[in-house]
Amino acid sequence: MEPLLEVRDLKINFYTYRGVVKALEGVRFSIGQGESVGLVGETGCGKSVTARAIMGFVEPPGKIESGEILLEKDDLLKYSERDMRKIRGRKISFIFQEPKKALDPTATVGNQLMEAATVARGMDRAAAQALALETLEQVGLGDAQRVMQSYSFELSGGMAQRVMIAMGMVGGSRLMIADEPTSALDVSIQAQILRLLGEIRSKQNSSLLLITHDLGVAAENCDRIIVMYAGRIVESGPVREIFREPAHPYTVKLLNALPAPGKTRLEAIPGMVPDLVDPPAGCRFSNRCDRASEACSKLPPLAQIGPDHAVACIHPMRVPAKAET
Amino acid sequence: MTGRTRTLAVIATRLVNAVIVLLVLSLIIFAFMRAIPGDPVLNLLGEEETTQAQYDALRIQLGLDQPFYVQYWNWFSRVLQGDFGQSLQTNEPVLPVIWEKLKATIELAIFAVILGTIIGVTAGTISAVKRDSIFDSAAMLVSLMGISMPVFWMGILLIIVFSVGLDILPVSGMISFSTIITPVTGFPLLDAVLTGNWAGVKDLLSHLVLPAITLGLTPAALIARTTRASMLEVINEDYVKAGLARGLTFNQTLWRHVMRNAMIPVVTVIGLEIGVYLGGSIVTETVFSWPGLGRYMIDAIYANDYPVVQGAVLIYASIVVLVSLIVDLTYSALDPRVKI
Ligand SMILES: Nc1ncnc2c1ncn2[C@@H]1O[C@H](COP(=O)(O)OP(=O)(O)OP(=O)(O)O)[C@@H](O)[C@H]1O
Ligand SMILES: [Mg+2]
Numbered sequence: 001m002e003p004l005l006e007v008r009d010l011k012i013n014f015y016t017y018r019g020v021v022k023a024l025e026g027v028r029f030s031i032g033q034g035e036s037v038g039l040v041g042e043t044g045c046g047k048s049v050t051a052r053a054i055m056g057f058v059e060p061p062g063k064i065e066s067g068e069i070l071l072e073k074d075d076l077l078k079y080s081e082r083d084m085r086k087i088r089g090r091k092i093s094f095i096f097q098e099p100k101k102a103l104d105p106t107a108t109v110g111n112q113l114m115e116a117a118t119v120a121r122g123m124d125r126a127a128a129q130a131l132a133l134e135t136l137e138q139v140g141l142g143d144a145q146r147v148m149q150s151y152s153f154e155l156s157g158g159m160a161q162r163v164m165i166a167m168g169m170v171g172g173s174r175l176m177i178a179d180e181p182t183s184a185l186d187v188s189i190q191a192q193i194l195r196l197l198g199e200i201r202s203k204q205n206s207s208l209l210l211i212t213h214d215l216g217v218a219a220e221n222c223d224r225i226i227v228m229y230a231g232r233i234v235e236s237g238p239v240r241e242i243f244r245e246p247a248h249p250y251t252v253k254l255l256n257a258l259p260a261p262g263k264t265r266l267e268a269i270p271g272m273v274p275d276l277v278d279p280p281a282g283c284r285f286s287n288r289c290d291r292a293s294e295a296c297s298k299l300p301p302l303a304q305i306g307p308d309h310a311v312a313c314i315h316p317m318r319v320p321a322k323a324e325t
Numbered sequence: 326m327t328g329r330t331r332t333l334a335v336i337a338t339r340l341v342n343a344v345i346v347l348l349v350l351s352l353i354i355f356a357f358m359r360a361i362p363g364d365p366v367l368n369l370l371g372e373e374e375t376t377q378a379q380y381d382a383l384r385i386q387l388g389l390d391q392p393f394y395v396q397y398w399n400w401f402s403r404v405l406q407g408d409f410g411q412s413l414q415t416n417e418p419v420l421p422v423i424w425e426k427l428k429a430t431i432e433l434a435i436f437a438v439i440l441g442t443i444i445g446v447t448a449g450t451i452s453a454v455k456r457d458s459i460f461d462s463a464a465m466l467v468s469l470m471g472i473s474m475p476v477f478w479m480g481i482l483l484i485i486v487f488s489v490g491l492d493i494l495p496v497s498g499m500i501s502f503s504t505i506i507t508p509v510t511g512f513p514l515l516d517a518v519l520t521g522n523w524a525g526v527k528d529l530l531s532h533l534v535l536p537a538i539t540l541g542l543t544p545a546a547l548i549a550r551t552t553r554a555s556m557l558e559v560i561n562e563d564y565v566k567a568g569l570a571r572g573l574t575f576n577q578t579l580w581r582h583v584m585r586n587a588m589i590p591v592v593t594v595i596g597l598e599i600g601v602y603l604g605g606s607i608v609t610e611t612v613f614s615w616p617g618l619g620r621y622m623i624d625a626i627y628a629n630d631y632p633v634v635q636g637a638v639l640i641y642a643s644i645v646v647l648v649s650l651i652v653d654l655t656y657s658a659l660d661p662r663v664k665i
Contacts, residue, residue, distance in 0.1 A: 055570060081575075089572030101563040104582045106589075106660055112571075115581065120572025151661045164567070171571055 003030035003070075004207050005054070005092075005175055010067035012049055012058060019277040023049045023062070024231045028302065031175065036201055036208040038218025038239075040254070041228035044273060047211045050228075051177050054209075055094055056084040071175075089120045093168025095178040095197075099160035099185075103152035109163050110148030116170045128170075135166040139196060158189035165196060169204070176201070179211045194221050215254050219243060224308070227251050230274050230284040233302060237309035247311035250285045283313065291315040332657075336650070343646040347639060351404075354638045355397050355631075363629040365389070365413045387413065400635065409639075410632035412625075419636040423618060427640065428512050429499055430617035433536055434606055441541035441602075442548060442595060446588075449552025453587075454579070456557065464549060471546030476605045480539040480612035487535060495532050497614040504528040536613040540605045544598040551594045555587040562586070589660050596652030600645055 008028050014021035024046045031037050039047050052058055054069055056076060069076040071091060076084065088094075096102035104112060110132060117128035129148075136144035139162040152160055161181060168176050178197060182190035194210075198221055201208045212218050218225050219239050226236040227248065235248040246252045256267040271288035280286055286296040295314045302312040366384050367375070384390050388399060403410060409419035448468070452461040488496040495501070500513060506525050509516045514533070517525035559565065560583060568578035607619030614620070618637055625633035657663045 057566065057569070085569075085572055085574055088570050094567070094570040096563050096567060098563060102567040104564045104568070104586065105662060106585045107582065112568075115568075115573065116571040119577055119581075153662050167567075167571055 002033050004033045004035075004072065005209075006030040006068075006070040007050070007054070008068040008070065010050070010053060010069065011065040012046075012053060013063055013065055015061045015063065016277075021276045022231060022279055023276060024053070026302070027067070027228075027231075027233055029226050029233060029236055031207050031209055033174075034201070034205045034207060035224065036198065036210065036222045038215075038222035038225045039209060039211045039228060040213065040215050040218050040225055042213060042273060044230075044276075045228045046231045047213075047228060048179055051094070051179050051209065051211055054092065054177060055088060056081070085120075089116055089168070089171035089173060091173055092175045092177060093171055093173035095161070095164050095168065095176060095181045097180040097184055099164045099181075100152050100155065100157060102164055103155075103160060105152055107151070108148065109150050109152070109155070113148070113163070113167060113170055116167050120171060131170055132166070135169045136163070138169065139163075139166045139200070141166070156189075157185045158193060161185060161189075161193050162196065165193075165200065169200065173206065175207045175209065177209045177211070180213070181210070182217075183212075190217075197221070216258055227254065230279060231276055232284055233312065234285065235309075235311045235313075236302075237306065241306060241309050245317075247305055247309070247316040248285075248313045249289050249291050249315075249317065252317060339650055339653075343643075343650075346646065347642055350642050351401065351635065351639055352397065354635055355400070356393070358629070358631050358634055359393070361626075361629075363627075365629040365631060368629055369413065400632070404636075404639070409636040412633050413630045414625075414628055414633075419632050422621070423633075423636055423640055425511065426616065426618040426621045429615060430606055430610070430619060432512055432514055433533065433540065433609070433615060433617060434602055436533055436537040437540035437606070437609075438544075438595075438602060439541075440537050441543075441545040441598075444541070445545040445548025446552050446591065448545075449549040449591075450556060450584075452549065452553040453556035453560065461553075465553070468546035468549045471542045472550075474543070476539060476543060476608045477612050479542060480536070480609055483535045483539055484612075494535055497612075499529070499532050499616050500525075501528050501532075536609050536615055539612070540602065540609045543605065544595070544601060547598065548591060548594060551591050552587065555590045556583060559583050559587045585659060589656065592652060592656055592659060596649050596656075599648045599652070603641055603645065 007030070010024050010027040011022075012024040014023055027046070027050060029037070039050065041047055049058070049062070053064060054076070056079065058064055064077060067077065071087065076087065079087065103109065110129070113132040113135070114125065114128040117123040117131055118125060123131065132148065133144045136147055141147045141159060141162050147155070147159070147163065155163065165176075176197065181197070182193050185193060194217065197208060197210070200206070208222075210218060210222055215225070219242075222239060224236065224238050225242045227234050227242070227250065229250050235242065235246070235251045237247075242251060243255065246255055250269075253267065253269045257269060259266060269288060274280055274284055274287060280297070282297040282299050283289070283292070286292040289296070293315065298314070300312045300314045302310050304310050305316065366380055366387065366389065370379060370383060381390075388396060391399070400410060407420070409423070411418055412422065448464045452464045455461055484496055487494045500506070504525050506513050506516050506522060506529075507520050509519050514526065514529045517523075517529055565578055565582055568582050569575065573581065606617065607623065609615065610617045610619040611623055618640070622634060622637040624630075625637065
């Protein structure tokens with residue numbers, strides 16, 4: 001699969017008064033055309049920072065130290081703010097965790113939707129309006145006329161998130177980045193929104209980066225899963241492989257913490273996430289890992305263990321199968 | 326209820342409240358005037374050569390011998406009919422004179438409000454966008470001074486620098502003796518513009534500048550600080566990021582989504598400042614010998630001219646009530662969540 005987006009060795013620090021927060025280090029992954037990728041990990045592991053970096057939203061005290069973010073082979077990190085503008089909304093759209101906060105409380109939905117078409121893409125008003133109405137219907141907002149005239153406080157969370165999804169479509173984006181798009185919504189609505197994201201993606205053959213701390217959500221909605229831990233990618237692979245043959249001890253623990261039919265006890269992961277100001281030198285999970293040894297104080301590289309399966313661990317649960325490669 | 330009838334109902338309630346406030350206020354000022362030292366009868370007759378008989382006769386003629394509540398009722402029932410009585414000193418009817426003086430005050434106040442709002446909002450916006458820049462630090466320092474400096478002191482300082490020191494602006498008054506304005510509306514500056522009297526406009530403006538700055542600076546300082554704080558808060562909102570995320574430039578986001586939201590608390594502050602503007606206008610008019618209602622009222626207080634003071638206070642209070650109603654209406658126009 002031709003990669004649409006490729007992140008290479010991304011390193012981001014935050015220069016805070018507490019010290020340098022090493023938020024991301026050596027992050028590399030790619031998203032194929034039409035592919036849906038789940039980015040999973042505990043709170044604070046760097047999922048949102050990764051997403052913000054792709055959007056060009058890393059601001060002081062944050063600094064991108066090194067790496068490349070290739071969109072169709074063009075490095076976005078070399079883009080000026082002016083150039084990034086042409087990417088945002090048109091090539092990459094962003095779906096926020098709290099949809100009602102992502103809408104201007106004093107502007108109508110229509111105003112903002114049409115803006116995505118007129119200001120950002122240079123459409124005329126009439127065309128923009130037609131497109132906005134059509135798109136609202138596509139995201140399942142039947143009474144599109146009325147929604148256009150509504151303000152965010154008049155919408156439910158689910159409706160607001162549909163509007164935000166429509167916003168990305170109006171811009172014509174090829175890649176949707178959804179940062180916990182359902183965690184602020186009613187449980188009953190969550191599945192609907194995720195299903196909608198999936199439908200849109202397959203209809204438009206666009207790609208999706210779904211950020212979630214819920215491995216189950218990622219499994220149901222994605223082709224591939226990337227597991228992050230404390231600013232690093234520890235494992236990535238197709239959903240089936242991650243679930244059947246997890247290679248990283250952290251992934252195993254995440255899976256054990258998932259609720260499942262017949263399971264009476266969920267296993268919590270003992271220990272604490274390391275402080276990113278002063279993380280362990282080698283594997284950042286080593287202080288919580290049962291399999292850790294002396295060797296883990298050396299940084300484990302992200303190694304291929306299957307055609308599309310990689311793990312960063314010296315003692316993986318699954319030995320690299322030479323026969324497969 | 327539809328939105329419109331609800332709005333009307335709210336306005337009606339507000340007006341009823343306003344009437345109650347004005348009623349209580351008029352009672353207080355009525356009592357207050359009679360409690361402060363001084364005797365209007367003696368002021369009129371002069372202390373010497375006045376017999377007790379003359380004194381009593383005038384007192385009865387003015388109705389000041391009546392019990393308090395009778396006096397109040399006599400005054401109040403006429404006010405309801407639009408008759409504010411006559412000045413004890415000049416015998417002129419109070420209301421027309423107040424209206425004439427009020428025009429000068431309105432001219433000054435409007436300029437000060439415009440000046441204060443423009444300076445305040447602009448400085449606050451630049452400060453927020455260029456946060457921690459030299460401009461920001463300087464503007465915030467000046468605004469702190471603006472807030473802490475008493476109005477009269479500010480006025481005197483400006484007079485010393487611009488009128489006495491640099492000698493580029495007049496010291497006081499509203500107009501030079503040599504300037505003649507043909508009356509149209511009674512607002513001199515407006516009339517000068519309407520009649521195309523540009524020399525007159527220039528003369529009036531040169532008189533207006535210093536008092537307007539004096540009066541506008543304290544509110545400008547407060548507006549600048551409010552604007553800055555409000556902008557900084559709004560700039561961090563998700564919907565601003567969302568604006569950028571759909572491809573707007575920062576400036577487009579600023580104009581289309583930040584400004585309006587950031588102005589909501591600013592409008593509240595401007596509304597609250599109206600009382601400060603009017604209070605400040607009384608001081609400013611005194612410092613600059615501005616022929617407005619404030620100075621007229623101060624003179625009337627010294628002369629124990631009861632009807633004039635009562636009338637002026639009532640008018641001031643009505644303006645505050647009216648303006649705050651207008652501010653609330655503006656507020657609901659800015660923020661769709663607020664339906665008044
Ligand atoms: N503006 C900032 N200043 C300092 N540190 C920051 C800043 N933003 C993020 N970080 C740090 O970067 C790390 C990753 O944060 P990030 O928001 O990406 O986590 P996350 O995986 O999205 O977590 P969550 O599930 O809670 O959203 C955290 O340790 C956080 O402390
Ligand atoms: Mg996050």
